[in-house]
Amino acid sequence: MKPFRPTSFHRADFPPLLHFLKQQSYPHMSLYSPPSSPSPPLFPTPLHFRAWCLSAELRAVFDHTVECLELRSALAAKARQAGRLAKARGEVEREEDPREVDLLDLLGLLDPEGRGALVAAFCGCYGGGGDAAGMELGEALEELEGSAESFPAEAERLQATVTLLAHFLLKHAPEAAKKEAIRTLGKEPHKRHLCPLAVLALLAYDGVDLLEKKGQHRLAAEVLLQVCGYGGGLELVRLLLPRRARGKAWDRLLIDVLTLERAAKKAGGGDAGEEGAKSGVPSSADLLAFALDPKRDGHIPHCFARVLARKAKQSLEKVYGKTPCREAVELGIRFDWRPIVDYSLANSVKEGQGKSHFVGHDDERNFRAQSVEKLAIEEYGLGNLPLREGKDNGDDATPRALPPLEGGGGGWKGFHDEGGHVRSLFRILFNHLMESLAEADEPDDSFLSPYMDTHPMLHCAETFYLHSPLSPKIKTLLATLTSLTTPETLTAFLHPIITASPDRSRARTLTFVACGLGGKGVAAIVRAFFYDFRHFSSGLPDLMLIRGIYADTNEVVDMGAWVGESFARDREREGEVQRHLSMLGDAEGDFLGMAGENQWSGQNRGARHRR
Numbered sequence: 001m002k003p004f005r006p007t008s009f010h011r012a013d014f015p016p017l018l019h020f021l022k023q024q025s026y027p028h029m030s031l032y033s034p035p036s037s038p039s040p041p042l043f044p045t046p047l048h049f050r051a052w053c054l055s056a057e058l059r060a061v062f063d064h065t066v067e068c069l070e071l072r073s074a075l076a077a078k079a080r081q082a083g084r085l086a087k088a089r090g091e092v093e094r095e096e097d098p099r100e101v102d103l104l105d106l107l108g109l110l111d112p113e114g115r116g117a118l119v120a121a122f123c124g125c126y127g128g129g130g131d132a133a134g135m136e137l138g139e140a141l142e143e144l145e146g147s148a149e150s151f152p153a154e155a156e157r158l159q160a161t162v163t164l165l166a167h168f169l170l171k172h173a174p175e176a177a178k179k180e181a182i183r184t185l186g187k188e189p190h191k192r193h194l195c196p197l198a199v200l201a202l203l204a205y206d207g208v209d210l211l212e213k214k215g216q217h218r219l220a221a222e223v224l225l226q227v228c229g230y231g232g233g234l235e236l237v238r239l240l241l242p243r244r245a246r247g248k249a250w251d252r253l254l255i256d257v258l259t260l261e262r263a264a265k266k267a268g269g270g271d272a273g274e275e276g277a278k279s280g281v282p283s284s285a286d287l288l289a290f291a292l293d294p295k296r297d298g299h300i301p302h303c304f305a306r307v308l309a310r311k312a313k314q315s316l317e318k319v320y321g322k323t324p325c326r327e328a329v330e331l332g333i334r335f336d337w338r339p340i341v342d343y344s345l346a347n348s349v350k351e352g353q354g355k356s357h358f359v360g361h362d363d364e365r366n367f368r369a370q371s372v373e374k375l376a377i378e379e380y381g382l383g384n385l386p387l388r389e390g391k392d393n394g395d396d397a398t399p400r401a402l403p404p405l406e407g408g409g410g411g412w413k414g415f416h417d418e419g420g421h422v423r424s425l426f427r428i429l430f431n432h433l434m435e436s437l438a439e440a441d442e443p444d445d446s447f448l449s450p451y452m453d454t455h456p457m458l459h460c461a462e463t464f465y466l467h468s469p470l471s472p473k474i475k476t477l478l479a480t481l482t483s484l485t486t487p488e489t490l491t492a493f494l495h496p497i498i499t500a501s502p503d504r505s506r507a508r509t510l511t512f513v514a515c516g517l518g519g520k521g522v523a524a525i526v527r528a529f530f531y532d533f534r535h536f537s538s539g540l541p542d543l544m545l546i547r548g549i550y551a552d553t554n555e556v557v558d559m560g561a562w563v564g565e566s567f568a569r570d571r572e573r574e575g576e577v578q579r580h581l582s583m584l585g586d587a588e589g590d591f592l593g594m595a596g597e598n599q600w601s602g603q604n605r606g607a608r609h610r611r
Helices: 013-021 045-090 112-124 131-146 154-171 175-187 189-194 196-213 217-228 234-242 241-269 273-280 286-293 302-311 316-320 326-331 373-383 418-439 463-467 471-483 487-499 504-531 531-538 571-584 605-610
Strands: 360-361 367-370 413-415 544-546
Touching: 013 196, 045 112, 045 196, 112 131, 112 154, 131 154, 131 234, 154 196, 154 217, 175 189, 175 196, 175 234, 175 504, 189 196, 189 418, 196 217, 196 234, 217 241, 234 471, 241 286, 241 302, 241 544, 273 413, 286 302, 302 316, 326 504, 360 373, 367 373, 373 413, 418 487, 418 504, 418 531, 463 504, 471 487, 471 504, 504 531, 504 544, 504 605
Parallel strands: none
Antiparallel strands: 360 367, 413 544
């Protein structure tokens, strides 16, 4: 075994130095106050700290195997590329085995004695035990050794070992460890990374991916059953894993079980449910009934409940009955909502891998290739979309009666920013609430350091919205936004807040976006972010369209003269000049705006323009 040699340069950012050099700002420094009395320890006893150290060491070994496998994959891809080039030159293609990457098994987990020592050490931190975990771990590893051809690389065997070790340690965790986790995380869920069982749960969840890729669906299902809390321990699982991870785990669990059932049916081994019961894996029907039981409300996000209900071929109204889930009630989610759909036809100018481009046209009707988002902006800007009265928008949509504008065209302007303007509004309002806490001299004990970018509980779904010190102020803010029904009142409320923030250079644009959404719309979006920021902020639309129309003349408002900022004509002219200049440089072999010479070479077209 060769010693591990790091292949990348690691850098640690020192927040006080970054703040001193004015390279980064920390808006919540005023909310931190050093504790007047000695703060309680993060771990109740040194043995609990020792258990966390062991779980962190397992995490480090797992991450090391991931890096080794990624490097091995990159080396294999490079070897394949060299083989293709040699074949193109007429040389003899050499067959080489995948190059092994230096692996460092610091804990000796590939050896039975090393695994036994770690299990005994972890369980010994809580009073002993661990015999059952070690026994089941040995049986599972023997099963994997029977299919050793599925794990040819040593890094894969080590990663599978770590995954199963975390699974059985979590399954047979001492009662003292479970009680300590419930007591600690029930009060401070943002300290999940300091809980040994939470580290093990997330480690087992991450390792399922390798088991599924290698066809070990039964083992993967067993690990996910423990992670999802099927059959017991649901109260603990809700605290150990983030809400979104629990939803993904249930989705993957159902896929693994359906795969096992299809394999059993194809093999002709009898009823799939009976075969699954013999192996300890429940049927897909039992899993769906457990996951969608209204009595277990909140253990998975509403969107994953919708996915599971679709796979069960049930409607959400039937699943929830007359008592919808708490998330749907709090956020006003409608089960019968259907989006309005517009259709447009365009020719694609790129095939194969990569992002699709289409034939579009600019304002001068000069045809060029562009992405689907840019194409949508042009279609709406030219008035081709949205579909007008008399045209069908789809089976579940209602045609919109939009009278033609004076002068033609649609007048729409677009932002392809993945919801960036909406997130900016939320960040401004969130910082405003935090400043109100500082003015009221109400320091929050959750801030462990003055150099924190946001509230640590913001990523703890539901808890921050319902039980944090900021919860009353959040509900007051949402009620205020909902009551602002006119653009004038919404502007009078938001514009001073935005101009006092670092985003003051976009104050008019953000205020215009807020007025377009309306006070009720802004409140609905902000409420969802407060409820589960990490979940809802990652699913925003790619594109936002906005325009202004005079009510009396039905003419499009000149956004540059009214709003200015990014809508100003000089800004738009600067973007057009940059685009036209880019079209003049190194256009050899281009066809409809696409690079023909690099289309099949695997090179980055952006790198060609940077030369």
